[in-house]
Amino acid sequence: MSQSSEQQAKDVILDSIADGVFTVDEDWRVTSFNRAAEQITGVPRREAIGRNCCDVFRASICEGECALRETLGTGRSIVNKAIYILDAKGRRIPISISAAVLKDADGRAIGGVETFRDLSMVEELRKELEGTYTFADIIGRSPSMQQLFALLPRIAESNSTVLIEGASGTGKELFARAIHNLSPRRDKRFVAINCGALPDTLLESELFGYKAGAFTDARQDRPGRFAVADGGTILLDEVGDISPAMQARLLRVLQERTYEPLGSTEPIGVDVRVVAATNKDLGKLVRKGVFRQDLFYRINVVRLKLPELRDRREDVPLLVERFISKFNRLQNKDIVGVSDETLAILMEHDYPGNVRELENIVEHAFVLCRAGLIEPCCLPPTLRREADAPSARGKGPRTLKSLETLHIADALRRHEGNRTAAAKELGINPSTLFRKIKSLGLNLPHQDHPS
């Protein structure tokens, strides 16, 4: 067998392996790089061959604990070491690696071989099960999300009560979990409870627990969610929906950090960080007299307002990519992405259900689309009808110009006609924005103020 056909045979064998495999020579230059390695790292083989392995592989251990270096130094193989790499798009990919020495016929070390397995799906499932989300799991490059990212770690470090406001599907629980997992309390429990879903009596026993004999069928003591979350964080979701009586009980816990289980007269001290979430305007509820002002002030120590998806449309492509990656893993499919026309439809939709709605749309498309790109025909019928109908925004075919119009109009609406602020958000000069407003024939909002 000639040398080139031998190399071809090796490539075929390596490409048939589901795990990533690459080899290096004694100078740490990549000498082979299989197809799975290309897929996991996002680096094409032609660009990887001949390059320094740490420029290609970008692993968390490259700097100080290189597995190949250790293997070549000790002669011992490394098996299934859990690390992470950054792929070509800057995404953190959890992998397990094994490394071994490559030797020639005389037993002389001529390089090393590393195999690695993508653990993203395992990690995804683990996160779903354990809820160990961090800020890295929150997707968004829009200015409004950037501001939240900048705040999040500082909020997490503090021990203050946090109020998260946002419409349904904006990710309130994800933010609450990220705050907990970034905080010094992360080793303790995160407990979430939907206050709006339970009647008063049940909510009371769920939150504070009960003593044996407190009511019929209460045969033994049962700890409440506050007790379970002791030392950790409790998320009180839909806090705007609780009754005045429960508001009074919650106020006492927040003020005195003690509570009494049902059927007990002994107060129990508790060390819990409270994160409250609501899709309502609590300030408005206070003014209407249905939410206690003193409780509002207690929970409104640090306030996070999560933007609706229609106010950060520029994040739609990133989110779509993330959901496609997630469903590809969960459903073992190979959807490459969305077509331009599909993306245009997704960009124009108003998402009353926010990120959750977008995720459902992508999941719907996965049912109808087997491989390749997601085309408009795979989208839910309501979305297609919306796209086919003459739009309220007055757009014809989806063109670059129509998307530009949409972005500029959204930015102006968000900043109530403030052109300087809108231009800053869009990353263009105010005079350029003014020219575009004129050329696109946009009407400024009524509360126009130029700067």
Next chain:
Amino acid sequence: MFDVAKVLLILDLNGEVEAGRQEAAIEESDPDARVRRVTALGVDVLICGAISGPLDAMLASTGVRVISHTCGPVEDVLRAFVAGRLPDEAFLMPGCCGRRQRVRGRRRDGRCKFDTQGGTA
């Protein structure tokens, strides 16, 4: 990889002239602590190899200009930066063609930091 780099090379530039350089340890593993360390060092521009998306975004939100996915001998990269030639395909990491972001405008004077891991800039 900036996410785990332990040492940073900090250069003070006065126009195109190097006014000083020093190494700074960066032990923090928490992304927010790393960002705080970078900003505390008064850095305007960070030149590094790989960097995770969230960390890149956090640095950008604090006003630090990130020139990522850069590799090659430190001095060569530095010369290219001072000459205003970064980003340059010659110093681009494999797999990163055409995905430079937020690297527009002219180089400003100020502090510039290099992630010095493994001999790459």
